[in-house]
Amino acid sequence: MSSAKKPNEWGSRHTLSLAGFFMCALWYSMRFNMSFAIVAMVENPVQKQGINENDPEYKVTKKMCPALRSEYNESLINPNYPMEHTVQTFEWDERDQGLILGSFFWGYVITQLPGAILAQKFGGKFVIGLGMLATALLSLILPSAAIWGGKEAVVCIRILQGLFEGVVFPSLTVLLSKWTPPQERAHLSALCISGMPFGNAFTMLISGHLITAFGWPAMFYFPGVLTIIWLIFWITLVFSSPEQHPRISKTELEHLKNSLGTGKSECINISQVPWKEITCSVPFWAIFISQFFLAWGHNMLKSCGPKYLHSALRFDIRENSYLSATPDICQWIFCIGVGQLVDHLVANKCISLLHARKLCNTIGQWGSALMFCGIIFAGCNRWLAVVCYIMSGMINGAMFSGSIINPMDISPNYSGAIEGVINSAANIAGFGAPYLAGLILYHEPSIAGWRYVFLIPVVCNLIGNLAFLIGASVKIQKWNEIKNSNVVVTKL
Template sequence: MEFLGTIPRRVEETRKSFTGGTVLSRLSETSDYSVDSEAGSSGVFAISSSTEYLYENRPRIPKETWGARHTLILMGFLGFAATYGMRVNLSVAIVAMVKHTLVANSSNENSEGTCPMPNNGGDQDSSLEISGEFDWDENVQGLMLAAFFYGYAVSNLFGGRLAEHFGGKLVLGWGIVLTGILSIISPFCARIAPELFFAIRVLEGLTEGVTVPSMHQLLSTWAPSVERSQFSSFVYAGVQFGTVITMPVCGWLCNTDLFGGWPSAFYIFGGLGVIWGVFWYFLVYDLPEDHPKISQEELTYILGWTEGNKQKEPLAVPWREIFTSRPFYALAILHFGNSWGFYTLLTELPTYLSNIQHFDMKSNGLVSALPYLIMWLVSVIYSLVMGLLARRGRISLIGIRRLSASIAAYGPMLALVAMCFVNCDRTLALVVLCLAMGLNGAVYCGYTTSHMDLAPNFAGTLMGLTNSFGTIPGIAAPSVTGAITYGNQTLGAWRTVFLLAAVLYCTTATVYVAFISADVQPWNEGVPARAKKDEGEKTKF
């Protein structure tokens, strides 16, 4: 028998049928199991003595270089790049939209803890007066940056369930297209009334909130378990790619006369979201077996590594079991802590670099994007390494999840603590921020994929639940940061912002590492499975 990969479930906890047949009995105390398939053929399952994980003779990886599953992953990557382009554009554009004046200091650092203006040849002129259209103070800016997440939190709750009922293609596609349309009309609304602009940002969050749960639902159907970490990492790396592209481009657009300057940041990225939707409609399908051009070899491979893990029809959600599950709470808690740190930097980094380190608008977008470029590269490379180690049996699935979560949380925690000591060293500040975001790139092999580990049938619903909880920082972090720095744009105020994020990284990651599981939970079979509990199980060892 050729061992092609690991199944991330301990043998003693496995109670289900696998591809090729049902495990009927244990043949010896060492490794072998007999298997009888419906066709009458038999096979052998073996256990690695070093990893204690089950190896199966599953279908080979197709020889074709590019398959239908790769098209889905690429379109998902581009879709998330588009969504974050429409989400992040305000973080950069708001610097040009509002009126504010900063006073340069002649000393290296004055008694109030502010940094001096760059000397000759620096990034900014001696005058830091920026004549924007809107007279919004720090609190109002914080509310505008947080508005998106009010809608985002609500739609995450039902986005996954909608995808499970109507298909991830439809729900995710319309979510991004509608967000694009709302982004295009945002500048008009801002000029009419700030309340209307706030409402549009809430609606954008509402339409975009279904995207992550919908993609999780699609991945649980399309991503073979041996490729799940890599595929998830690549798809969600679109978040960093979109951020990397958006920040410098928005910084440049805000300094041009194209479409009036800052409004072009909303027109262009909104238009890209709409254009993406056209390609998504024609190239992506909800199920591998529905794809008209998928090869038989690829279809066999996908179904061979996902069969039994994902129901074709939605099941009734076992709410009681979910909300009494310890691994679920560990997952949700880390999602909250990681989101706080991520959203603090995502929404406030341009403001910090502009007001504290005195980068100008053109440099601000480019410099703000650099940490996310590092995160993008780390996430892709790290996922490839983890996938290679998993296929060779060098690390278990639970090992990948715990290691990845630790790197993605404890690394940024230490970096944010270090941010309290960089003071006015602009270069060092940027290096530390790059380190923080780069290490966080391991997150996509960590808790982000745990939803599919725990319950493939409810991957969308679980992501909707934890992402709703994880969206609270998207609302709270900009508001808290705005309150801390309101009228107090000093190093001391920003140290408080960074330390708060560091504490949440540490505590929530510790809970996750201690209590998470990589095993499919019994409630994955849904509510109907409980009624059949007394009928007996055919797959007991």
């Protein structure tokens, strides 16, 4: 295979990664905005009685750390705010809130594999665009539906949002596999996927300001409107493959053809995916186990982290908002830096691609496990616990250059289908992780209970990375070839 000189100028593949960054940010914002909005949507009986949760005399839960002595910080949902007189609130109990928060993932796990197949057939650009548009429109109508239909309407809309967002990540995997050469894959994919922690952090940081200024509906209107604006740029600037791009430079097209091959992928149906060969593949199971256990640690941190900071360490709600956002901000910066460094080391032959994937995954999972251990042993040492809490989220960003992009290494043609299957199974943790944490804390509402909660991601990350170290590969697997005489098979 001939080699083409790598173009140094900003190219269409970089534009795709940047557009993907904003897509991932909005995708995650609409995915987790309910976690913050529901605080304002539900009447708080404690506030209704005029009790200050930060008062040392008031115990939020039993056997937790002593409350911080600080000036009273008004809650983001203080009933004295004018907006509370015009925006309806709801009397949803803890079970209702858990049902609403988990309902998104009921739909999300269903459309992972169909999303990959649709992206392979119609192009990742269109599947992502339609999925994001539908999610945005549902976000815009959710406040009205909640007021008129109550809990049941909200659950239905969240399930539908999960169904439409479920197609996004496997479609993105298909898109990136067509646009990112192996020697540039880490930093281009990291730039794109880093939008996820950025979007989550941004949502946390602005949630209080939006709610207090405009009421809880703003948490759904804001990302919905931004997504529709983003869609205009997505349709204009992004294309499903380099061959379809009308404005790509000849130099960049030649570079991508020599790096990724010149063949166009077939419109693959589910029946055409070599499931038997994939499920008998050791590299597939290495990725599967790694990402499955990653999801448990990731969702435990996202769903239980703010609650831990508030109920166990007793930070007030404004401090909680900033501290909850910090791990995602650090992860966003860290994963981009790691991606750049990894591609530089691989390009200069300082480290092999396989060793780079394994090293990044080890830093991400075992490093995160070590930080969770720090949280366990920190107890009521708040600042040690906070440092470990932030580091656990930040270090995890190295996995964006590890097992998360590894499906594109072993099978460019079926990477979307592989990621669809893995993401379907892994996102069971979306409702499983917080439910398991709730069971533990129900029986042991104390610092000791939180230690058991954080012990789960320690064990998960240790097992996940061990499997990846044993079975990972970066070689294109034999079953990657599309067995159809009408298709020109992509070869590297």
